[in-house]
Amino acid sequence: MRPQISPEQQRGQRLYQKGDFKAAIEAFGEALRQPNVDTIGILDNRSATYCKLLQYDLARRDAKQMIKTANNDERGYMRCAKVLILEGKPEKAQEIYAYGLRTMPSEHPKRGLLEQLHKKLENRLLGNRVDPFAVLPLEIAMFIINQFSFREMVGLLRVCKGWERLFCSMSHLWMDINLSGARQKVPWTAIRTYIRRSKAMLTAATIKHLSAPSTVKTLEFLGRCPQLEHLELWVAHDGRDFYQKFKGSKRLKSLVLSPELPIEHDYVGKLLQDLPNLERLTIWNVKTRHPYLERPIFVWPKLLPKLKSITLASQQDMLVREEHSRNFHVLSIPGLDENSEHVVYPNLEELRLDYNPLLHSAYRFPNATTRPMPPLRRLELRGMTMETNICATLPDTIEYLHIEGGASARYLATQLEPPGKRLPRLHTLRFEDTGFATQQTLSVFLQADLVSLRTLHINGCLQMTVRDLLDMAREFPELGDLTELSVINLPGLDDHAASSILSDFSKLKVLDMSCTEITGVTIRRIADTRLSDSTEVARLDRLITRNCEGISSDAITYGRGTGLQIMI
Numbered sequence: 291m292r293p294q295i296s297p298e299q300q301r302g303q304r305l306y307q308k309g310d311f312k313a314a315i316e317a318f319g320e321a322l323r324q325p326n327v328d329t330i331g332i333l334d335n336r337s338a339t340y341c342k343l344l345q346y347d348l349a350r351r352d353a354k355q356m357i358k359t360a361n362n363d364e365r366g367y368m369r370c371a372k373v374l375i376l377e378g379k380p381e382k383a384q385e386i387y388a389y390g391l392r393t394m395p396s397e398h399p400k401r402g403l404l405e406q407l408h409k410k411l412e413n414r415l416l417g418n419r420v421d422p423f424a425v426l427p428l429e430i431a432m433f434i435i436n437q438f439s440f441r442e443m444v445g446l447l448r449v450c451k452g453w454e455r456l457f458c459s460m461s462h463l464w465m466d467i468n469l470s471g472a473r474q475k476v477p478w479t480a481i482r483t484y485i486r487r488s489k490a491m492l493t494a495a496t497i498k499h500l501s502a503p504s505t506v507k508t509l510e511f512l513g514r515c516p517q518l519e520h521l522e523l524w525v526a527h528d529g530r531d532f533y534q535k536f537k538g539s540k541r542l543k544s545l546v547l548s549p550e551l552p553i554e555h556d557y558v559g560k561l562l563q564d565l566p567n568l569e570r571l572t573i574w575n576v577k578t579r580h581p582y583l584e585r586p587i588f589v590w591p592k593l594l595p596k597l598k599s600i601t602l603a604s605q606q607d608m609l610v611r612e613e614h615s616r617n618f619h620v621l622s623i624p625g626l627d628e629n630s631e632h633v634v635y636p637n638l639e640e641l642r643l644d645y646n647p648l649l650h651s652a653y654r655f656p657n658a659t660t661r662p663m664p665p666l667r668r669l670e671l672r673g674m675t676m677e678t679n680i681c682a683t684l685p686d687t688i689e690y691l692h693i694e695g696g697a698s699a700r701y702l703a704t705q706l707e708p709p710g711k712r713l714p715r716l717h718t719l720r721f722e723d724t725g726f727a728t729q730q731t732l733s734v735f736l737q738a739d740l741v742s743l744r745t746l747h748i749n750g751c752l753q754m755t756v757r758d759l760l761d762m763a764r765e766f767p768e769l770g771d772l773t774e775l776s777v778i779n780l781p782g783l784d785d786h787a788a789s790s791i792l793s794d795f796s797k798l799k800v801l802d803m804s805c806t807e808i809t810g811v812t813i814r815r816i817a818d819t820r821l822s823d824s825t826e827v828a829r830l831d832r833l834i835t836r837n838c839e840g841i842s843s844d845a846i847t848y849g850r851g852t853g854l855q856i857m858i
Contacts, residue, residue, distance in 0.1 A: 314335075318336040384415065423456060497525060498525075513535035525548065525551060563590075639668065665685060667689045674696045687715060728754060809838075
């Protein structure tokens, strides 16, 4: 038996009927403080009153208190569901009904009412839902499905059984396994399931966030996929075992191996021999078994006609120093090192060498007159010691040159010789933390007649000053055609020097002056130029000013107000 309605509760109900909701809430609160009252009924009345005031959070609090106080009373579930429906959360309301049906005993006299409300809401929700893949034309549905990432596709399997059957039946959706977006460790059983859905016709795999015990089985599964063309592994594993598992993957075109998967240089050559269709090779940890051999020999195929891109990285010290100071290190590439045997790369367009040993040795490109270089378009050298004739050895096909760190075999700039050749296609020249970069050494590159140069980065090169940069601009007029300039941490770069840069490089659209002494004065000057018709000063589209302590937020707001993109 429920307790009788108390006088305070009755007064609250009368105030509710009159529309005096605030007074009704006070009356219901007073009623709750009385002994031997219908607590569930009073909370129900107050929750309804809060809804009239649109205070749904308080209404929901009272409804949940009803359920907590008496979980076998249907009124708590009904009131909580009503509040959620008013909040526009019918799915949550349906969950409350379902929870009530699980909690209330089967013989409860009001259980049938709760079942009716649950069914009614379920029909309403189903009536508002339309499966797009059931009503859209097949061509449009397939176009939409193909836009999903691998991670999104895995998530969509959980929407409903119909979608799970649909997606699992389309084997082409599982040809590319990409775990780069995984939020947690992936077990090998998931990899096996994905491969089965592709009917073992997997063509691409990016394996990251893999649980350690799953590595061996995952590599075994991938090694059995005969159609595999692209493989990217970010797992810890033994390089020799990797070779044994994938030496038969004849269709592989792209291979990327993480630093946790070291490959001995001998096996690099074996991979190139056994994978004849390889176009892109990236190995972030190259090692050698015998670092102190008298003279290591790296055996690669004599002809690599399909190879277009090579990236090799290592932290291993140089292998040996012979009597005549001929140094060898682990990143020696046959055919692209002066001391190596002849190998032909007729289509090699990209080369990146990332070297960070304790002791550096010079990397010597072959003399272009005795051993022609491949048609490189992009060259990135990190941590390499440069020979003074590097420009003379570069092919005239080069378009992008990035030199980071490292040193010069002959530090004195006066010993550098002009390149004696043109680099007409070079459009991007980047120096990052390059200790030997000075006005004189950079002039050697600029003397190569860089008619296409549009991007120049001189970042962290502490031997350079802003005065050196301005002198170079006057000595080499072609620098006036630059559209992007980056001078991060350039000594002496303040507002006055920035003004000179904007005048001397009048065609600039992008300028990075991070970690310098400029202030908001420079930003305002750039912004005002954008509003003028002047063509003698650079009209920038984007300005990067990270870690510039002298710039105020007001200046940034002013600059952005003129349409200038400012990155801080």
